[in-house]
Amino acid sequence: MFRKNTLSSAMAESASMRFWYNPTFRSVFFQLLFIGLLFLLVATIVNNTTENLEQRGITTGFDFLNQEAGFGILQSLIEYDETHTFGRTFVVGLLNTALISVLGIALSTIVGFLVGIGRLSGNWLIARLSTAYIEIFRNIPVLLQILFWYIAVLRTLPSPRQSIALGDSIFLNLRGLYLPSPVFHEGPELVLIALALALVVTIGFIRWSHQRQEKTGKSLPNFRIGLGLLVVLPLITWFASGQPVSWDTPVLKGFNFRGGFAVIPELIALLLGLTFYTASYIAENVRSGIEAINKGQTEASGALGLHTGQTMRLVIVPQAMRVAIPPLATNYMNLIKNSSLATAIGYPELVNVFMGTTLNQTGQAIEIIAMTMAVYLTMNLLVSLFMNWFNKRMALVER
Amino acid sequence: MKKLLQLAGATLVLAATADLAQAATLDTVKERGYLQCGVSTGVPGFSNPDDKGNWTGIDVDVCRAMAAAALGDAAKVKYVPLTAKERFTALQSGEIDVLSRNTTWTQTRDTSLGLNFVGVNYYDGQGFMVNKNLGVKSALELDGATVCIQAGTTTELNLADYFRENDMTFQPVVFDTSAQSIQSFETGRCDVLTSDQSQLYALRTKLAKPSDAVVLPEVISKEPLGPVVRQGDDQWLNIAKWSLYALINAEELGLNSSNIDSKAKSKDPAISRFLGKTGTGGKGLALPDDFAYQVIKQVGSYDEVFERNIGSKSPLLIERGINALWTDGGIVYAPPFR
Numbered sequence: 001m002f003r004k005n006t007l008s009s010a011m012a013e014s015a016s017m018r019f020w021y022n023p024t025f026r027s028v029f030f031q032l033l034f035i036g037l038l039f040l041l042v043a044t045i046v047n048n049t050t051e052n053l054e055q056r057g058i059t060t061g062f063d064f065l066n067q068e069a070g071f072g073i074l075q076s077l078i079e080y081d082e083t084h085t086f087g088r089t090f091v092v093g094l095l096n097t098a099l100i101s102v103l104g105i106a107l108s109t110i111v112g113f114l115v116g117i118g119r120l121s122g123n124w125l126i127a128r129l130s131t132a133y134i135e136i137f138r139n140i141p142v143l144l145q146i147l148f149w150y151i152a153v154l155r156t157l158p159s160p161r162q163s164i165a166l167g168d169s170i171f172l173n174l175r176g177l178y179l180p181s182p183v184f185h186e187g188p189e190l191v192l193i194a195l196a197l198a199l200v201v202t203i204g205f206i207r208w209s210h211q212r213q214e215k216t217g218k219s220l221p222n223f224r225i226g227l228g229l230l231v232v233l234p235l236i237t238w239f240a241s242g243q244p245v246s247w248d249t250p251v252l253k254g255f256n257f258r259g260g261f262a263v264i265p266e267l268i269a270l271l272l273g274l275t276f277y278t279a280s281y282i283a284e285n286v287r288s289g290i291e292a293i294n295k296g297q298t299e300a301s302g303a304l305g306l307h308t309g310q311t312m313r314l315v316i317v318p319q320a321m322r323v324a325i326p327p328l329a330t331n332y333m334n335l336i337k338n339s340s341l342a343t344a345i346g347y348p349e350l351v352n353v354f355m356g357t358t359l360n361q362t363g364q365a366i367e368i369i370a371m372t373m374a375v376y377l378t379m380n381l382l383v384s385l386f387m388n389w390f391n392k393r394m395a396l397v398e399r
Numbered sequence: 400m401k402k403l404l405q406l407a408g409a410t411l412v413l414a415a416t417a418d419l420a421q422a423a424t425l426d427t428v429k430e431r432g433y434l435q436c437g438v439s440t441g442v443p444g445f446s447n448p449d450d451k452g453n454w455t456g457i458d459v460d461v462c463r464a465m466a467a468a469a470l471g472d473a474a475k476v477k478y479v480p481l482t483a484k485e486r487f488t489a490l491q492s493g494e495i496d497v498l499s500r501n502t503t504w505t506q507t508r509d510t511s512l513g514l515n516f517v518g519v520n521y522y523d524g525q526g527f528m529v530n531k532n533l534g535v536k537s538a539l540e541l542d543g544a545t546v547c548i549q550a551g552t553t554t555e556l557n558l559a560d561y562f563r564e565n566d567m568t569f570q571p572v573v574f575d576t577s578a579q580s581i582q583s584f585e586t587g588r589c590d591v592l593t594s595d596q597s598q599l600y601a602l603r604t605k606l607a608k609p610s611d612a613v614v615l616p617e618v619i620s621k622e623p624l625g626p627v628v629r630q631g632d633d634q635w636l637n638i639a640k641w642s643l644y645a646l647i648n649a650e651e652l653g654l655n656s657s658n659i660d661s662k663a664k665s666k667d668p669a670i671s672r673f674l675g676k677t678g679t680g681g682k683g684l685a686l687p688d689d690f691a692y693q694v695i696k697q698v699g700s701y702d703e704v705f706e707r708n709i710g711s712k713s714p715l716l717i718e719r720g721i722n723a724l725w726t727d728g729g730i731v732y733a734p735p736f737r
Contacts, residue, residue: 057514057630058491071555072562072571154429155586174587175545255533255544255590256570265588266572346574346583352550357573360551363512365491378668 005184010373031084037155049366064092064362069359073371074265074348086358094375095354100267100337100349101379104274109328109333112282119287130283138280142339146273150345154265170248172259174265178250181261194237195230202226216228266347270339278335282328289324290316321394335378340376350375423431424496424635425469425685431474436462437495440480440576442707443601444717445501445521454478460704461520461626463697464642465497468681468690473697482575484551487512487579489627490526497639499626501595503553507625517639519625520646520701522730524618524723525557526596526604531611533590538617542567547589549573557595557620580603584612592686600715616689638684645691647733648673652725656699659692673736691736701731 019025053060067089072082079096080088118130135144155174158164163173173180208221213219250260293316301311318388340351359368426511428434438446438458446456450604454476463473479495490498501523502508504516529535538561548555550573562569574580581602583611584592592599596614603609628639649655652670654662663674672678673691680688687693698704709715723729 053513055631056491056512056513071560072559072569074571074573082556082563154589159587254542325431337473346579348573352573354486356550356575357555360487361556362506363487363491363508365488393426398520 028044030148042185047320053366058368059362059364062367064364064367067362069358069361073353074346075267076348077254082256086362089373090350090354093350096347096353097336097339097349097351098376098379099280100339100342100347101157102276103271104339105337106283107271107275108278108331113277115279116283116286118291119283120290132343134280136280137276138284140269140277142277142338143344145277146270146341146345149272150265150269154269156291157265160252167246171250171259175256175262176265177263178265179261180249181246182245184213188324189244190235190241191234193209195234198230198233201233204228205229213223232298240324264347266342266345269345270342270347273341274335274338276339278331281331281334285327285331286320288327289320289322292323293319312349318394322391323393325387329384329391332383332387336383337376375396417674424632425638427692428469428496429650431475432470433595434462434466434469434497435483435495436465436476436478437486437498437500438462438478439500440482440578440596442540442577442598443503443604444713444715445476445601446480446499447478447601449479455708457520457704457708458501458624459706460625460646460698461643461681462497463648465626465639465692467697468642468645468684468686468692469638470685472692473693474719482551483549484575486551487627490514490627492554493629497626497628501598501617501624502627503595503622504625505553513630514627515630515636517628517636518628518733519731520643521597523595523597523622523624523625525554525593525620525727526599526618527590527615528584528592528599528612529590529595530614531613537613537718538615539565539618541591544591545570545572545589546591547572547594548593549577549580550575552594553620553622554594561619577602578605578706597709597715599715600717601634601709604714632712634685638686641684641691642694644733644736645673645700645705646698647724647731648736649691649695650702651726651733654700656693656696659695663692669736678737 021313050060067080069086069089070082070086071089073080073089073092075096076092077099078088078092080092113131115130118126119134121127121130157172157174160173160175162170163171164172165179167182202225206226208218209222250257250262252258297315298311299321302317306314327330339349342349343352343356346352355368355372359365362368417569436459436554438454438456441447442456444456446454446458448454459476459478462478465477467473479489481489481495481498481500486498486500486502487508488657489495497517498514499520500515501521503695504519504521509516514706527538529541535541540690541562546558548558549570553678555571555573558569558571572580572583574583577594577598580592581595584591585606592602594611595620599614603614606612610667612699619658626643628636628638652667654670654673658673658675662670665671668677675681675691677690681690684687684690699707701724705719706712709717710719721725721729722731724730
């Protein structure tokens, strides 16, 4: 804000100058003036808004959050029925937005990395397919893609009574994907404890193995041993504690399947649309990251005796990440924002539930739109903070 | 979605500009030269564009009546199609002068949105439509069904109430427009489509095979539908009211668009008051004295409007039922021109 180094020289000269020629004074004065005007503008807007709302007899304030909502929501991660409050509908919408964001980010990262690396593959077919994928999905509007999955793909599935069945516990129809859901009896804590224990042991083992490798140069198959530990230990506890979890399978009853766990087609369509669209961008980030690495790096690691997989994992990707992470963060944020397109297909996320039904039932547009905007802002700032931290960690430490 | 955001922006901007709404709506409309009327995105019989883009329907005719009264020309209307979600914001922000979009008159809407309901142009009630082959005969057999609804309607609330009352469960699938919900009903995403009964009949005509769907007998709510204007402009509210009442009174007086010129010579004092030849005419409304004549000459009586759009002369074939005049056993009633 202030330019300290010019301060002393300015002070020295100021004896012979009028104070308004003083650069320090000027910079402080104009900054204060700007902030003052900005504050005045905001205050005027807020004041006018409240005054006008009152004049027109439009209810204001946040009291509506405690009123009974009285409408149903298709999918909720927390307990919800129509007797809950409008405030609760906010949380339900928020969680549904968070769900699609988390799933979308995870899946699009995986698909994006695979396609990005695939595009640089030496295999002609894989490289061409990856290129075609990127060019197709990147150049079609994401809303069209979501509608395509929803109307052209998922709507063609059979009705509940003619469901496609996988065994006798998994069903797919145009109302969604029905999976068996776990029912916990007594003692699942033991399995969780075993899992936690296995996790700690695995981390310890990998550390020890790394140290050993640095000292002796001998490496162990870390991945396989770790995975073995993580699977075997909980599995033994599982059987030892008498299989404390059973499965609740969906059964066709009346109009729909009941019981089990249902994944609604709106979620599937939105997830497919967002994932394939965002993944095409992430693939390009990954490719640009990898192509930014000098070919000499590959040759040098080859000369050191690392095989292709190790070269990729230990030399190329860590350096490529430096280039790829900042644009990756942008793509994640875009995915979160694009999730609001769900309203076109009726997936009950924040914009559809809260800015849609709740807004219409209460009529308090300004409060609700402000809250909705605050949510997207907060979510994106959190992603941004996390990605900055991650970027710092991944950045090459220059010595 | 985009439209909703635009509206939201418009609200904020408008809310921030003082004194704008204080100008009388009538003056604004006259200066502009046409009426801006908020209608649905397409409900046959109520407000629906034909293949040439001309809007027709009983809600559209309310706007035409207002234009005839205020501007002397029923054609001077610009129709703004709105989803249920967008409609109130559009009216609050001044994007439209009147909302005539099968909107249910409720206490919350009338008292806390800064809006005033003008009257009722159709008495409706919520019903259910199901596919014939489900074999469902009553709404009480719908336990566990998936139900398609339009977002931002009283329907959403009535549905939840009805199922709770009868100890049944349901899964709501909520869409922005009725086109989306009827399409989802047709492809089988949901078992049941719920809306105001008149709308169900109207939407049924959009199905590939209308006879495959049946409307269940239960009516689970009362839905008085009518036009809405902004609160705080009593003159404009009165113009809206008396344009609507003109339609109803004309039917009661036996006037319609074809006989009004010949009946104008009649000695019936009620008719000559209606036509503004005697009595206060349009003075209290700042309108020409013959405003009611213009309404009936250009738009027709309530009877004509009803039959042409949703009654016997339309594909919907809805009977007058409770929407008959009070003198014919219905509940349609308007204060007199006196």
